Amino acid sequence: MNVTFTTAENEFRSEVRKYFEEEFPQDVLEKQRKAIPLTRDDTVRWHKHIYRKGWAAPNWPVEYGGTGWSSVQKYIFYDEQARASAPAFLPFGVSMVGPIVYTFGNDEQKKRFLPDILEFNTWWCQGYSEPGAGSDLASLKLRADLKGDHYVLNGTKTWTTLGQYADWIFCLVRTSSDVARRQEGISFVLVDMNQPGVSVKPIVLLDGEHEVNEIHFDNAHVPIKNLVGEEGQGWTYGKVLLQHERTAITDFASSKYMLKNLRNLCAKSIKSAEPLSKDQNFMRKVAAAEVELKALEYTELRTLASVASNKAPGPESSILKIVGTELRQRIDSLYLEASGYYALPYVRDQYDLSYSEKNRVGEGSETNASLVYFNNRKVSIYGGSNEIQKNIIAKHVLGL
Amino acid sequence: MDFSLNEVQTMLADSIEKFIANEYDFDTRQKHSESNLGYSEEVWKKFAELGWTAVPYSEEDGGFDGGPVDMMVIMERLGRGLIVEPYLANIVLAGGALRRAGNSAQKSEWLHPIINGELQATLAFTEPQARYDIANILTTAVRDDESFIINGSKGYVLNGGNSKLLIVPARTAGNQKDQHGITLFGINSDTEGVSIQGYETIDGQCAAEIQLTNVSLTAANVIGEVDGGFETLQLVIADATFAISAEAVGIMNVLTEKTIEYTKNRTQFGVPISSFQALQHRMVEMYTACEQSRSIMMWAAMAVTENGEISAHAIHSLKYQICIAGTRVGEEAVQIYGGMGVTWEMDVAHYFKRLTTINLMFGNADWHLDRLANLSDP
Missing domain, CATH: 2.40.110.10 (Butyryl-CoA Dehydrogenase, subunit A, domain 2)
Known part of the structure; x- marks a missing residue:
């Protein structure tokens, strides 16, 4: 047993670190450090920057423009990305629809969609959940009726993250309701949102942010050439994608650096008061979260090592989403407690980097701790709630 | 990066597993435990013959130069077998002090007979x-x-x-x-x-x-x-803490496996109780506690300083994790077994007692967490 990195891997780490420290858009990093939401332009700009570096798709095969990195290199890359406080890749294109298109799509679809995903010329969003469907994804109702050379879509998708910026949406739709199992009769289609039959209605979340949407389809048209794979097989493709999503949600690297920074925040003394690091009760909670984080890190590394030796990820990988999201929420609540009263100011003007430091409310409020805390209640709910994850582990790993 | 055991470690693991499967079932364990001595002299001799008692010592001292990973392999399996033979007292504690601080006369008078299984020590x-x-x-x-x-x-x-x-x-x-x-x-x-x-x-x-x-x-x-003497004492207790933590990982895994199996066979209201979601989620939490504990044990086994000693940070983290996870797994196993879980007759009850004992040894959860809280740069 060993967890050492090779010289080449360490050199790779230096290269990635240098990129984020010197080349990556620094204003984006600063916003991230202050937990200020990125604008559409920010997101497009940094994705295009990383595309020009050649690193836009660490998880794709080289033939489609992927980096060809080993799983250890990917781990290092994501670790450095989080260390620099850089935002994570927007998953909808590169992590979700991209792999579905190159795995199940035809050559024309690959040629048409993959380059724009890679270069971030098109903004994708995800059309899975529907009103009332919750975690019971297979109960979806959005109808797609074949009329000549196109499908006609009627129904609603919801919880569509950043759908207000999106050009395209990938959807699971019902192409047949005359089926024995609800998982049948579902198809995977790619929908151009720039058409009269598609409308986007904002859903404002508890932090006041417009992050998700309801998407209404009213006789929207989808040419049959935008059907991915076979009609009726969408559930199979969609499940593969959920697996991607669940591993990505863990976001271990960012939890790691948040917890590190929390120790620094605790050590700061404001106006010569006792720093929080002298509060044994609070530091015990920090320490307990650090133990959980270390365990999670090694569960991830164990998974990584099995994948690296060309074995399937072991059953231990199934717990990553639950542990990762619970830990993330625990860290967010520690920030909330660490900020005290100054977790509470809700001064949205401060979202602008040009906002005068002199006028900034509260020294501790720099982390926007309450916004992060409230926003991240979602992580144990989306991608299949943690209770659904437990059902899956009970059935598929424990054989119950 | 590699989490697999090497060839020697795999052989060691196999031989202990084989011994437990063939010669150390629960009834045998109880017989040894309830004997006057409290363990079997014959089994202890066998441990020595098979070389298990020599693992952590240098070749010069008559050992196999084993490190924390080897100790992990042994202790996890002794945990699985709920072994009562005094490995911790002899090999980790007494032998651990002698190998670090003993002079050559003391090693030949005491350490060698300990390794040979001829001298009981603590x-x-x-x-x-x-x-x-x-x-x-x-x-x-x-x-x-x-x-x-x-x-x-x-x-x-x-x-x-x-x-x-x-x-x-x-x-x-x-x-x-x-x-x-x-x-x-x-x-x-x-x-x-x-x-x-x-x-x-x-x-x-x-x-x-x-x-x-x-x-x-x-x-x-x-x-x-x-x-x-303090430094030696501290290193030996760190070793012992690591050893019983690995033993606990073995026990937690057995308890989780047995509980899962039990619920599949135990019928209530006309169905196996494994079909109840209230129980399924609790068993997923037991499984999670096992995997997270194994992960941190593996980290500790590799978090070794230049002198070959496990770092204090790793020891405190490991034992804290084991105490929290061990309590959860032990108590849940007994709860899910129901009335049977609190009988003397059932092995789960005895695994639970050993796990609880381990929680109280060499620092409980609070004790280790206090030390972690005070680390300035973990």
């Missing part, structure tokens, strides 16, 4: 007032010309009733809690002034209270430096 690591602070020592060793006169009490001395060699830390200088001024002495249990009250412990193992009244020793009994 380390008296705590006193009645000390709880988990190993520097809290009231036992005194007063120099009188060429001799040392020892007076004091040692508590919860594992294997104390059976040990012919007692390694006893005593204070040669300093105050009650000082790290400086602690000296380790090797004492033959039949020395005048040594009084031993052996007893059984709740987990089916054995310990003793030991009184030392004007026990007269010479410089030949001093293990390591006079006044400088």
